[in-house]
Amino acid sequence: MVGNDNPVKSRQESGSDSAPRLSDDRLYRALASTQRRRLLCFLLEAGETTVDELATVLTGWTAAEQGAMGTKEDREQLRMALRHIHLPLLADVGLVTYDRESGTVDIEALAPAVSELIRESVDREQSSPV
Structure with a gap:
């Protein structure tokens, strides 16, 4: 939806009536980015937030990782x-x-297996030697 002035649609507005499943290839494409996995993990713990807060948290996370x-x-x-x-x-x-208008972001209701996949991938990333 880049280039559209309207807020990004939720899955209900876009016509998809089910949450992403582990069998959905689009889920794995979305989780391919470290930043996206981290922001999802943050949202699972914190709930609704803003783009500005996400940018601050993720910048700090990366900086801490890099020392x-x-x-x-x-x-x-x-x-x-x-x-x-x-x-x-x-x-x-x-x-x-x-x-986009308000700059707010919130996690959708996810299947427990999807939430666990997100948490586990971030946990493993943090525990692996650099």
Whole structure:
């Protein structure tokens, strides 16, 4: 939905009446990005948030992982990627609701197996040696 001035549609508005399932290839494409897995994991714990807060949290997460300080430029670059790439994709798959106008993001009701897959992938990523 990039380029559309309307908020990204939820799965109910887009005509899909079921949450993403483990057998859905689109789910795995959405989870291919470390940033998307991390933001989903954050939303599973925190609930509704804003694009700005997500950018701050994810910039800090990456900086801590790298042992460096995240810059304002890093945060702004990530905020733009969230708004134009990551959140629209996740909304199209039915993992989040994203309102471009208000800048709010919330996790959709996910099947327990999907939530566990997200948490497990982030946990394993954090416990693997760099």
